Amino acid sequence: MFEALTVAVSTDLRFGDRVKLTYNGRKIEGMFISLEHGLITLKLGNGYNIVLQEDEFRPDQVTKAENKPERRPRSVDVKNGVKILATGGTIASRIDYTTGAVKPSPEVISALETGEQNVGYSVIDDILSENMTPEKWIYIAKKTKEELDRGNHVVILHGTDTMTYTASALAFMLERQSRSVILTGSQRSSDRPSSDAFENISSSIMFTALNAGEVCISMHGSISDFSGRLMRGTRSRKMHTSRRDAIRPVDGRYLARIEDGVAIKEAEFRSTGEDSVLIPKMDSRAAILYFYPGMDPGIFETIAQKNDAIVIMGTGLGHVSESIISEVRKAHGSGVHIVMTSQCIAGNTNLNVYSTGRELKAAGAISAGDILPEVALTKAMFLLANHSDEFEKLMQIPMRGEIEERLRIE
Amino acid sequence: MFEALTVAVSTDLRFGDRVKLTYNGRKIEGMFISLEHGLITLKLGNGYNIVLQEDEFRPDQVTKAENKPERRPRSVDVKNGVKILATGGTIASRIDYTTGAVKPSPEVISALETGEQNVGYSVIDDILSENMTPEKWIYIAKKTKEELDRGNHVVILHGTDTMTYTASALAFMLERQSRSVILTGSQRSSDRPSSDAFENISSSIMFTALNAGEVCISMHGSISDFSGRLMRGTRSRKMHTSRRDAIRPVDGRYLARIEDGVAIKEAEFRSTGEDSVLIPKMDSRAAILYFYPGMDPGIFETIAQKNDAIVIMGTGLGHVSESIISEVRKAHGSGVHIVMTSQCIAGNTNLNVYSTGRELKAAGAISAGDILPEVALTKAMFLLANHSDEFEKLMQIPMRGEIEERLRIE
Structure with a gap:
């Protein structure tokens, strides 16, 4: 059952083979998954994988996997089910x-x-x-x-x-x-x-x-x-x-x-x-941009050139630095929709509280309550393809339960 | 105490003035904050702000704020305190x-x-x-x-x-x-x-x-x-x-x-x-890139040209699409460090579990346990400035408690 393996024959290993080896002084047992790019992947008993360099791979023991006939997936039709x-x-x-x-x-x-x-x-x-x-x-x-x-x-x-x-x-x-x-x-x-x-x-x-x-x-x-x-x-x-x-x-x-x-x-x-x-139409000219301190405004510019809508994951209530606000203004001026969301993930956005938000609003950005950034992206793709004339209005209105908390004015 | 205001004199409002008006049929009372870009901001009693178009602004009543002398901040020196x-x-x-x-x-x-x-x-x-x-x-x-x-x-x-x-x-x-x-x-x-x-x-x-x-x-x-x-x-x-x-x-x-x-x-x-x-040195040529389905590989290329390290917020354990992996390979080939983190925020990254992770690894990307994406960014800026020769090694080692969970192999 057991074969001694050398490096030279390691590629004879097949998916499912059991391998025992010593790694950093510890005994390890796992299942051979793959050899790719000179890296050997073994799956351990705890479900985790370990990756070893092929040229450092010295198994103590290998047990070949049995050949099992593979069941083929079927397509089963059904009605009213x-x-x-x-x-x-x-x-x-x-x-x-x-x-x-x-x-x-x-x-x-x-x-x-x-x-x-x-x-x-x-x-x-x-x-x-x-x-x-x-x-x-x-x-x-x-x-x-x-x-x-x-x-x-x-x-x-x-x-x-x-x-x-x-x-x-x-x-x-x-x-x-x-x-x-x-x-x-x-x-x-x-x-x-x-x-x-x-x-x-x-x-x-x-x-x-x-x-x-x-x-x-x-x-x-x-x-x-x-x-x-x-x-x-x-x-x-x-x-x-x-x-x-x-x-x-x-x-x-x-x-x-x-x-x-x-x-x-x-x-x-x-x-x-x-x-x-x-309504099976989406326009993929929309992007997510994650803001961070020190962001080069040139990055914003490139993304604005390649897209018709940008979902910015800003800080806090939906903020970016001053240098990015001027890029927002330029992009908005050339017809790009800008949606502010928050990298906080939870909570409402609000462009009315701080001067940064108000400047973003004046530059043409909108926010959409507590919509998730990823959802704002797919909604932007949907609106671009189907309702581009009403993009700003519809982005701020819940269409599929995607906005729960909007700007409260009382 | 009360003055009737018309649109023409709205700019006479000063920070702190109390304003009463009717908005969408509701009586609202707030404090005047600012007039910027044709937008008037009032702070309501609940702490929220409301923003109104200047040309729609028709206050019912205005109470001018009192002039209070402003206290000046002081700098107070101290030792062993x-x-x-x-x-x-x-x-x-x-x-x-x-x-x-x-x-x-x-x-x-x-x-x-x-x-x-x-x-x-x-x-x-x-x-x-x-x-x-x-x-x-x-x-x-x-x-x-x-x-x-x-x-x-x-x-x-x-x-x-x-x-x-x-x-x-x-x-x-x-x-x-x-x-x-x-x-x-x-x-x-x-x-x-x-x-x-x-x-x-x-x-x-x-x-x-x-x-x-x-x-x-x-x-x-x-x-x-x-x-x-x-x-x-x-x-x-x-x-x-x-x-x-x-x-x-x-x-x-x-x-x-x-x-x-x-x-x-x-x-x-x-x-x-x-x-x-x-060690007061940071190199700002590092960026965060948030991956999303349908991302244009050209965006990655631009960011790679402008930076020496890119922290990717990938999906799940640290994944991106196939089309981005080829950009990672190119960028790594031209000397850009690529660090995979996860947009999930919580949990460990691991490039050994799925083929996508292994391909990213082969393309030159590294991951750093459960380091937060924002922390990976500041660490990248620190390493670029002070330890660029050991970037990959040090990124994966906790230096300031920033990595808690690393790849478990047992």
């Missing part, structure tokens, strides 16, 4: 992190096949969510609309990294929806003991019964199992790199929870309607 | 938001003059903190060192917007310190009933007694009065636009609290030493 659309991400992947390609995991497929009645499944994309683009959002929106029109609820499997960007993009494009649309993902892949993949899919299916007529996200509400929570797509954000409850509503208020296997409503949301209306 | 250095911001300002200029409020000065023994006071700058620059950080650091060398603790009054940037910049430049250095500010100016200015100054003076040998921040720990808390300058962030406890430690752990007027230690920190060592 729940259709799961897989776009990629950890939830739809096996441990094969090497390519990032979606190989819907055998575990997830088995669960679906043996589980819920009237649940269909289709792979519509196969990417890690950091590679999402506005074009892909439009494609997902169209696929979602097709399923809604067939009487289905839609559960979208998506990487957690940019899930809230996609959720809010879909929210703006879907003016009205006939059934539930819920994005879900997982922070741990389905082959790990701590995986949240099954629970998140199962919670999402349960949440569809609430008929929330808006685009939602279903993830864990705490690091514990059985803590399924539903959130508004336009009011949530990934706030931790690794916790299972990484995606959270910015004000901490969830729309619904799972309790004893039943979805319980916790807040009001829009009801589903008779039909669905999709 | 506490020296307060005011740099500006809300804490050091009167309600005169019009200019943003620091006019240390009479209330704060009176409190200092009648209050603590052996507390000195000096105005060293007069800006809103969004206008801070690396050059100003160096100036503050030198002034701080002067006071440390005279045996003083130093309390720095600073706007909250960029307080954590300044705190971390000072932390890197101050290699060692002989007494406490504490930044504080306020979210409400000292003339408002809800002001946190006095309590934050008073808490800061009490915290100096703990002799924390690192740069700290003292602010409220909750929205309640009497909740003074001490935080590590390199591990805190402004997380809310308006709450009094806006600045928080990213992991929720404070260093100390005030209880019954006494500073109580809650965590270990570095002890003050015999002397202070300052």
Whole structure:
């Protein structure tokens, strides 16, 4: 069973092989994941990876992986049920992190096949969510609309990294929806003991019964199992790199929870309607710019030349330095929309309190209450494509629940 | 007492005049703040401002403000005590938001003059903190060192917007310190009933007694009065636009609290030493870049041309899209340092888990555990100026408590 390996034959290692070695004097055991760019990646028992230089790699023992026949993902059609659309991400992947390609995991497929009645499944994309683009959002929106029109609820499997960007993009494009649309993902892949993949899919299916007529996200509400929570797509954000409850509503208020296997409503949301209306257009000439002390105004200028709308993540209530205000004035003068948001993430913006805010306002910038910066970006892309004449007005009005707190004047 | 005003004479209004008017059918009463760019700002009784177009401004009544002689700020020298250095911001300002200029409020000065023994006071700058620059950080650091060398603790009054940037910049430049250095500010100016200015100054003076040998921040720990808390300058962030406890430690752990007027230690920190060592050099050719889906790679290219280090706020564990990875490779090839941080804010980065991270690593990017993006920026500026040959190595090692969680391999 065991073979001694030398450096020269390390490339004979295959995904899944078990490797024992000594690293900095410690005994380590892990599974071979990949050899890329001269770096060998092993997955340890605790779920973490370790990366070693190929030329320093001296395994003590290697146990070859067994050959298992791979089950192939199927596309299962369904009507008046729940259709799961897989776009990629950890939830739809096996441990094969090497390519990032979606190989819907055998575990997830088995669960679906043996589980819920009237649940269909289709792979519509196969990417890690950091590679999402506005074009892909439009494609997902169209696929979602097709399923809604067939009487289905839609559960979208998506990487957690940019899930809230996609959720809010879909929210703006879907003016009205006939059934539930819920994005879900997982922070741990389905082959790990701590995986949240099954629970998140199962919670999402349960949440569809609430008929929330808006685009939602279903993830864990705490690091514990059985803590399924539903959130508004336009009011949530990934706030931790690794916790299972990484995606959270910015004000901490969830729309619904799972309790004893039943979805319980916790807040009001829009009801589903008779039909669905999709406006499948986004204009990607919008950017997020993060302000910091000492920022070179030339950076602003370049971004303004390449975009028709800039969402600035300013400080505090929505501020930038004086040198950037003059760039805002120039950009606004040449027709670029400027939206002030805050790098604080939580709380309202307000351009009326300090002189900096008032100067920004006079230079043409607007703010939009407590809209999240990422949501302001997708809203800007939607407005540029569909309502560019009313950009400033509509940006400041809640269209899909994305603004909760506006400027209070009393 | 009351004068009828017409639009033509509205510019006769002076700061402090009381104005009554009808706005959208509602009776409003407020204090005149400013007329700038055709916009009139009134401060309402609840502390919020309202901004009206000058040509729509039709006050029902105006009560002129009394002329009060203004007290002038003094500079009070002190030795072996506490020296307060005011740099500006809300804490050091009167309600005169019009200019943003620091006019240390009479209330704060009176409190200092009648209050603590052996507390000195000096105005060293007069800006809103969004206008801070690396050059100003160096100036503050030198002034701080002067006071440390005279045996003083130093309390720095600073706007909250960029307080954590300044705190971390000072932390890197101050290699060692002989007494406490504490930044504080306020979210409400000292003339408002809800002001946190006095309590934050008073808490800061009490915290100096703990002799924390690192740069700290003292602010409220909750929205309640009497909740003074001490935080590590390199591990805190402004997380809310308006709450009094806006600045928080990213992991929720404070260093100390005030209880019954006494500073109580809650965590270990570095002890003050015999002397202070300052390395007053920062290189401002470093930038923060916030990644988002659909980002134009040309933006990255421009920023790379203008900088020697780029702190990317990526998604999740520290990711960007494939099209940006090729720009990272190019930039790294031409000598630009690339540091991956996460827009999630909380949690560890890790370039070993997913293929995207491994490709970024192969392209030359590094990550630095759970360092905050803003702190990575000031550290990059410090390393560029003082240790550019060891940039990658030192960025990944905690120098001032800025990295708590690193890659765990077991």
